[in-house]
Amino acid sequence: MKHLPFIQVLQQASPLSPEAAAAMDEITCFNHYPKGHHLLNLWQVDRYFHFIGKGSGRVYYLKDGMDITDYFAMDMQFIGGVESLFTKQPSHKAIELTEDSEVYSFLFDDFEKLCVRYHDIERLGRIMATYAFLEIQKRIEGIRFLSAAERYQELEKNYPGISNRIALKHIASYLGTTQVSLSRIRSGIQ
Amino acid sequence: MKHLPFIQVLQQASPLSPEAAAAMDEITCFNHYPKGHHLLNLWQVDRYFHFIGKGSGRVYYLKDGMDITDYFAMDMQFIGGVESLFTKQPSHKAIELTEDSEVYSFLFDDFEKLCVRYHDIERLGRIMATYAFLEIQKRIEGIRFLSAAERYQELEKNYPGISNRIALKHIASYLGTTQVSLSRIRSGIQ
DNA sequence: CCCCTTTTTTAACATATGTAAAATATTGTT
DNA sequence: AACAATATTTTACATATGTTAAAAAAGGGG
Numbered sequence: 161m162k163h164l165p166f167i168q169v170l171q172q173a174s175p176l177s178p179e180a181a182a183a184m185d186e187i188t189c190f191n192h193y194p195k196g197h198h199l200l201n202l203w204q205v206d207r208y209f210h211f212i213g214k215g216s217g218r219v220y221y222l223k224d225g226m227d228i229t230d231y232f233a234m235d236m237q238f239i240g241g242v243e244s245l246f247t248k249q250p251s252h253k254a255i256e257l258t259e260d261s262e263v264y265s266f267l268f269d270d271f272e273k274l275c276v277r278y279h280d281i282e283r284l285g286r287i288m289a290t291y292a293f294l295e296i297q298k299r300i301e302g303i304r305f306l307s308a309a310e311r312y313q314e315l316e317k318n319y320p321g322i323s324n325r326i327a328l329k330h331i332a333s334y335l336g337t338t339q340v341s342l343s344r345i346r347s348g349i350q
Numbered sequence: 351m352k353h354l355p356f357i358q359v360l361q362q363a364s365p366l367s368p369e370a371a372a373a374m375d376e377i378t379c380f381n382h383y384p385k386g387h388h389l390l391n392l393w394q395v396d397r398y399f400h401f402i403g404k405g406s407g408r409v410y411y412l413k414d415g416m417d418i419t420d421y422f423a424m425d426m427q428f429i430g431g432v433e434s435l436f437t438k439q440p441s442h443k444a445i446e447l448t449e450d451s452e453v454y455s456f457l458f459d460d461f462e463k464l465c466v467r468y469h470d471i472e473r474l475g476r477i478m479a480t481y482a483f484l485e486i487q488k489r490i491e492g493i494r495f496l497s498a499a500e501r502y503q504e505l506e507k508n509y510p511g512i513s514n515r516i517a518l519k520h521i522a523s524y525l526g527t528t529q530v531s532l533s534r535i536r537s538g539i540q
Numbered sequence: 541c542c543c544c545t546t547t548t549t550t551a552a553c554a555t556a557t558g559t560a561a562a563a564t565a566t567t568g569t570t
Numbered sequence: 571a572a573c574a575a576t577a578t579t580t581t582a583c584a585t586a587t588g589t590t591a592a593a594a595a596a597g598g599g600g
Contacts, residue, residue: 279469289479296486304526336494343579533549
């Protein structure tokens with residue numbers, strides 16, 4: 161098993177037979193990348209799904225010329241351009257590493273082939289997609305009911321120390337607010 | 351096949367073998383319910399997943415004593431308390447029919463049993479969960495970047511005639527605004 | 541058909557957050 | 571170390587949307 165830590169994380173979502181686990185291990189590769197490296201460029205079709213073992217990254221897109229962070233992933237979290245992977249259309253989102261990072265990656269096509277061959281990998285996919293749905297549902301409630309200050313506090317709770325690791329402008333756009341508001345929030349001026 | 355229209359919708363997401371389709375048909379039941387009927391009560395563990403053949407319903411919850419609509423489903427759409435189904439914990443959301451409706455339902459436990467028995471039903475589950483994720487992701491962008499007026503126009507586009515079928519107070523809470531603002535929007539006063 | 545309840549609209553006012561521009565701090569490179 | 575580029579904070583002002591309350595309209599049951 162070349163990528164044990166990664167395979168263990170998968171198995172936490174849903175157990176895999178030894179053969180299925182070995183097959184996942186086989187399609188996975190591991191790399192170090194520097195801060196600023198793009199795992200996915202804008203308008204490119206995403207082919208890989210990634211897992212950040214150590215480090216951090218963000219999914220972002222351009223909205224009226226503004227750089228908007230859609231999502232962060234830090235140590236031991238998944239990151240991917242899911243829509244592009246699934247639809248095989250050029251991605252209107254990009255993935256950039258925000259620190260030097262260690263990344264596990266596999267081709268989504270390889271994963272789908274393994275879904276056909278191994279029922280338990282298909283199940284893993286179903287369960288992880290459902291988790292992702294439940295997660296994003298919680299995010300909607302955060303956006304709807306928390307003030308910008310509360311959303312910032314939540315983010316710091318879920319990603320401790322994030323504001324020392326990732327530029328505040330990215331955090332501001334993730335939170336759906338502005339650098340100016342975030343600065344007010346951090347200074348304690350309400 | 352007792353529930354052909356429903357089974358056909360499933361197959362649009364991912365094809366099923368005849369045996370798998372028959373098994374889905376077997377666990378499904380069909381009912382007429384009046385407006386106001388609850389498919390799921392608050393704090394109850396959800397056991398069924400539903401598909402509204404004709405009519406409409408909403409998922410809602412209480413936030414600081416306010417009734418907030420989380421989601422609408424109309425003719426030929428799915429509705430369920432996904433978090434409670436998946437976690438088997440009491441639901442902090444309820445499902446209410448907003449019109450007299452025709453509803454297809456199946457026990458989620460039965461579905462999960464069929465996922466084990468039929469690989470293609472498991473795949474259907476994975477693909478539908480992924481679709482649901484992509485849908486809800488679009489909703490986040492709507493919430494983040496559209497004004498209340500634009501969100502209302504989007505809703506009317508996606509659910510034509512909805513404001514003649516569902517109380518405006520429910521639409522307002524779905525849109526993340528107030529009855530007062532929605533009324534201003536509808537009257538054209540900006 | 542009328543009364544009572546609920547829903548929707550209108551009005552007046554409050555506020556969180558946005559925008560723009562300038563000042564300050566931080567970071568990276570030679 | 572010094573400069574340039576970038577990031578962050580501060581200030582002043584604008585505005586969309588919320589809150590509260592009351593009036594008007596719509597709907598349901600006897």
